[in-house]
Amino acid sequence: MALSDQRQLQAINQTVEALSSCERRRLFYLCEIPVTDNSATCMKEMLKSKVMCHERGYLFLAELMLQLRRFDILRKVYNTSREEVEMTLKHRQVLPRFRVLMANINEDMANEDLTSVKFLLDTTLSRENMEQAKSFLDVIIELEKLDKVSPERVDVVEELLRNIGRVDLAKKVSAYKMSVLTPERHSSQQQSHRAPCPFTSPNGSHSLQQTRQAESFHIATENTPVPIHREQHCQSQLDLYKFNTNPRGLCVIIDCVGNDGEMLEQTFKALHFKVALFKWLSVDDTLMALRGIFSQRENLVHDCFVCCIISRGTANHLLGTDSYGSGLLLDNVRRLFTGDACPMLAGKPKLFFFQRYSVPEFLPHARMEHRDEDLETDGFPRCDIIPTDADVFWSHCWTDECQLEQGHHRSIYLKALTDALQKGQIRKTHLVDVHTEVNRAIFEHNSRNPGASYHIDLKHTLRKDLYLK
Numbered sequence: 001m002a003l004s005d006q007r008q009l010q011a012i013n014q015t016v017e018a019l020s021s022c023e024r025r026r027l028f029y030l031c032e033i034p035v036t037d038n039s040a041t042c043m044k045e046m047l048k049s050k051v052m053c054h055e056r057g058y059l060f061l062a063e064l065m066l067q068l069r070r071f072d073i074l075r076k077v078y079n080t081s082r083e084e085v086e087m088t089l090k091h092r093q094v095l096p097r098f099r100v101l102m103a104n105i106n107e108d109m110a111n112e113d114l115t116s117v118k119f120l121l122d123t124t125l126s127r128e129n130m131e132q133a134k135s136f137l138d139v140i141i142e143l144e145k146l147d148k149v150s151p152e153r154v155d156v157v158e159e160l161l162r163n164i165g166r167v168d169l170a171k172k173v174s175a176y177k178m179s180v181l182t183p184e185r186h187s188s189q190q191q192s193h194r195a196p197c198p199f200t201s202p203n204g205s206h207s208l209q210q211t212r213q214a215e216s217f218h219i220a221t222e223n224t225p226v227p228i229h230r231e232q233h234c235q236s237q238l239d240l241y242k243f244n245t246n247p248r249g250l251c252v253i254i255d256c257v258g259n260d261g262e263m264l265e266q267t268f269k270a271l272h273f274k275v276a277l278f279k280w281l282s283v284d285d286t287l288m289a290l291r292g293i294f295s296q297r298e299n300l301v302h303d304c305f306v307c308c309i310i311s312r313g314t315a316n317h318l319l320g321t322d323s324y325g326s327g328l329l330l331d332n333v334r335r336l337f338t339g340d341a342c343p344m345l346a347g348k349p350k351l352f353f354f355q356r357y358s359v360p361e362f363l364p365h366a367r368m369e370h371r372d373e374d375l376e377t378d379g380f381p382r383c384d385i386i387p388t389d390a391d392v393f394w395s396h397c398w399t400d401e402c403q404l405e406q407g408h409h410r411s412i413y414l415k416a417l418t419d420a421l422q423k424g425q426i427r428k429t430h431l432v433d434v435h436t437e438v439n440r441a442i443f444e445h446n447s448r449n450p451g452a453s454y455h456i457d458l459k460h461t462l463r464k465d466l467y468l469k
Contacts, residue, residue: 011077012051016044018070019040023070026067026106029141030064030096030100031064032096047061060095062074062080065085067095098154102137104172105136105172106136106137109166114136116390118139119346119390121139125142125143129142158174239465241303241349241391241464243468243469248271248273249304250293250299251273251275252278252290252308253309254281256286257310264308266418267421267422271425281320282320283318286318294342300342304349305349306352307352309355310355310414313398315361318330318356349466351393352392352393354398355411356396356399358401391463395438395458397411398454399452399453413438416438428469431465434468435458
């Protein structure tokens, strides 16, 4: 199957002329050559130098075309087929396995996957490098320059893929570690040579898969509860949100009903949060209060943000103390504090707890619904490519407004939540497990009081464990 030198030169010329600019860039990566000039002329010279000094020059070129998935070139230029090359490579692979793996992952990455990866690396790679990175390979090249990724050091890549929900690709990295890295090298890598991931610590455990598989904001997590009462010291720092500033963060409580705001205030103060309690606000005042929160940078420098709202409302809107109008869209509350609207909270957990007392749906009268353009940001330019729903914990409970007619009414949901949070602080319980206890209390209440039921909806896109200690 070998080719003469003249035939190899001819094959190189034909091959390069058939490749696109993106394919040439990928080929440079597979050949372990930094891209300084992506022209066809430069690529021809590079391949000539590689092939002429390679004892298996033909197989080297054939495997390159196989990895580029240019099976047409294999057939027309090299007079062989994909199957024949794959059969040969089973016994004698030529290209470096690490580069092949990264190139294959690059081909399987969707645009939204790349966007999520760049979002997670926002504090590691410079803005210029982020803007210039047009592919996953570009990101990997920059991580290699920082010595965070190498053929012997791939845990950062594996964790990135798990955190964006591409478990299928993460498994490929894991298989590479098992098959290519020797046990001794892998053990050494785990102990001392692993480069810290920007959103993790140097440890590399991959537990709690269910909290990483929420690919959009609309994936509920009750279906995959995690074990209760896990001890924090058994948890790898890789899976933990940073949670040690003093105060831990800001907790905003808006009580438009007047019954449970103080109870929440005491609970979150005990959890070492700075608490801002507002009572009896209209929709406009609620929106003004929320905007005022992120206009003060000192409120956002800590490790966590919590928003609690108690209000009458419909399925998707909060009414505050108003008796007319279409209200404030629940989703707009969340959007005020997402990474694009409030960059200082990017990568930090944002927790929302809503107790809604349901009123009948109505037609808007005196006021139109608050529009998207009414939602100001904190002075940073909006960036549509940044995922806006990362690191969100959304707990929404509702019951009928008639509950408020009872004397000294207290929300079963908020009582269960404060109790569970206090217990979770003592037991060092993960937030999702805390909410499992809330679910249990609501279920038990509804079983005893079918005419006064509470309904609860939990969704989250947490990437790591969170302990409100």
